Amino acid sequence: MKQIAALIAFCAALGASFTPRAGGPDPVVVTLAYVGSAQASALFGIRQGLEEANLQGQFLGQRYVLEVIEPGAAPAADFSSYAAIVAALEKENLRMLAKFARGRAVFNLISEDDALRAACIPGLLHVIPSSTMKRNAEAQWRKVHPDANVVAMAWHGDFVKFAGRDLNKRFQKAFNTPMDERAWAGWAAVKIVSDSIARGGAADPGVLLEFLSSRLSFDGQKGVDMNFRPTGQLRQTLLITEGGRLLGEAPVRGVAAPDDLDSLDTAACSG
């Protein structure tokens, strides 16, 4: 009889239970600013990144919020309350924003301008690849496939390797549209910030900026460890497409090692 009682207890212990997410003291609120069009695909990516940052934040007592600033309102805006700024702006507006927001990280999500990299503007970090990186990636592909007419991109909605499939699935489900390269850049910028705050332990903009430039080890779901070059450009794998179809990745095997990200970018500060 005792045995039966024990078995009943065992069976009861197998009964379904649902455990709520970990609670705890009031979370630290980290506020990010977005400067750019409210319709930009980069903003969708930012929102996906926020969702994921908050999923991590609930385990660490951090909560991420976003404030959207129209580009026209940027000159008058007070940036002092933001941990970092994510921007979908072209080069001149981006240069100005980096000045207004001095002392905190400004992430460039759309401008591919080479001169902006060479200028090495303090705090300005380029998540989107530069024009030169894209041309170098395309040239590497041509060395192996000289007849191909390819276009290099930071991301593609059909990318499945290195858990690219998972990110594309999450994004498609949330926004009902494939993730494009600007959306990826927006997502990556927020994840870079949340990863760095999680590891660096502080949301102070200066501490964050220092962490970003010296200690970043970021998984952008492209199979490589990413960090920033002295120009502020994010080292990353690029995806090779032809007619909108995904063909492969650069660095291109046979031309450069998959981890030799500097084979795509040798830009230096113009001084």
Add this chain to the structure above:
Amino acid sequence: MIRLFAAILCVVMSPAVPAAPTHRIFVTNEGSDDLSVINGKTLEVEKTFTVGKRPRGIGLAPDASELYVAASEENVILVIDPSTLKELRRFEAGSDPETFAVHPNGTIYISNEDAAMASVFDPKTGRKVAEIPVGLEPEGVAISPDGKKVIVTSESTNMLHVIGVPEHTIIANILVGARPRSAVFTRDGNVAYATSEISGEVKKVDMNQHKVVAITKIADEKAKPKDVLLSRDEKTLYVAGGRADAVIVLDAQTMQVKANIPVGKRVWGLALSRDGSRLFSTDGASNSVSAIDTATHKVIKTIPVGEMPWGIVIDD
């Protein structure tokens, strides 16, 4: 009366005698949707059969009476008789069941990769016992030998989530290097080792303090550490090196790399024979399994299997 009946049912369904080992090695091939059955003595494939879309996670019941295979794109776990190779039943296992581990009590802890959830199933009934929200892209599952702690790695949240059993609450979240993929406990449960694929690291974690106490970064830049196993004497760690196309051997105490065993391409899965003399790796991009002599650190045989072999388990 109903409770008594349920209890009797429990008794009837509890296997009493461990099954005699089949000495087979089972391999999931995520590319060809099938399972390769290798004769553990001859190291020849004796049978290959279709199991379902994108089979990845694989495991045996504590008494080895049943083989579990996760067909991750069909959201099911198949229950297969390891001896007759017949499918006994299957059950819905939540969204995208990728990897799982079998608890000493027979329940299965699964990472549901695209649901940010770990779930617990009773494979006898197919019933979900619990679900525990974890980080993004949960992957590796490791269970302490005493069954009191479960580690689930979340690849995109970069954490080891430590879940207490039977409460099924998270008791610690340990931040680790980018893309943690796999973990293993020591027999006494005091230490766990975990791999981080993107940061290229192997970490030693104090499981009483829930703190990382040592980190080894694999020098080979190509190394993307995935599965991790301990030798039977717990002095040696075996790490599947991913793109390094090698199994990396570390001293478990000093965490120094002792040897590099070249195998096939994109090595992810590892399994060790009960006596510890043979280590097997799934070499995903070579469509093969490497059989390694652990005394000499040499590959003794390369066994062609299906496309993109992923998970591996030995019934010995």
